[in-house]
Ligand SMILES: [Ca+2]
Ligand SMILES: [Ca+2]
């Protein structure tokens with residue numbers, strides 16, 4: 001078969017069209033990749049001020065004194081004192097034998113105590129010996145008996161105002177509290193106070209001073225399980241350590 005000039009021109013023409021289609025295809029592809037780029041970049045990491053969803057543990061340090069944010073103190077359930085010495089108390093102080101005995105309820109434990117002329121004895125180490133612990137705590141009150149006692153619990157110290165109640169028996173309120181900061185956008189002051197005194201903090205609200213005025217207002221007392229917002233972010237107080245050393249906050 002003889003190939004004429006006409007056929008050669010047609011062949012080169014067809015090749016030229018195919019080549020043009022191939023080149024324009026590459027340009028279209030490159031254009032697509034170029035426009036797809038920024039859309040991927042926009043789905044990158046969120047700004048530093050907005051933490052990813054998850055949980056954060058915030059620490060709350062022991063503070064021995066003060067009524068933070070003007071929080072008011074409640075009294076612990078009253079408990080009785082009696083002259084009969086419990087079997088577990090083996091050693092009592094010499095010269096102070098006319099004692100009234102009882103058990104101080106605190107943080108799920110019971111601390112044997114005795115009240116005598118010298119003041120309050122506390123068997124903090126639970127060994128039945130009232131003479132090898134801190135104390136006795138002398139009367140500091142203007143009534144029958146009241147004193148500041150710092151109980152060394154298993155989870156740390158707990159300072160209280162211990163007193164004999166006008167209603168009978170003994171009771172106390174917390175002198176200590178826990179304090180820390182909630183770090184989101186800026187540092188907000190936080191406090192935990194054992195307002196229903198039982199040596200436990202997981203039954204208390206976490207107070208966050210949103211308006212930084214040193215007192216507690218509506219919306220600043222947050223209970224375990226409660227949601228709250230800072231700006232456009234939602235949070236939940238997931239838990240509070242019974243000993244008050246920390247709180248866990250969930251971010252959404
Ligand atoms: Ca002891
Ligand atoms: Ca409590």
Ligand SMILES: [Ca+2]
Nearest residue numbers: 209213215217
């Ligand atoms: Ca406030």
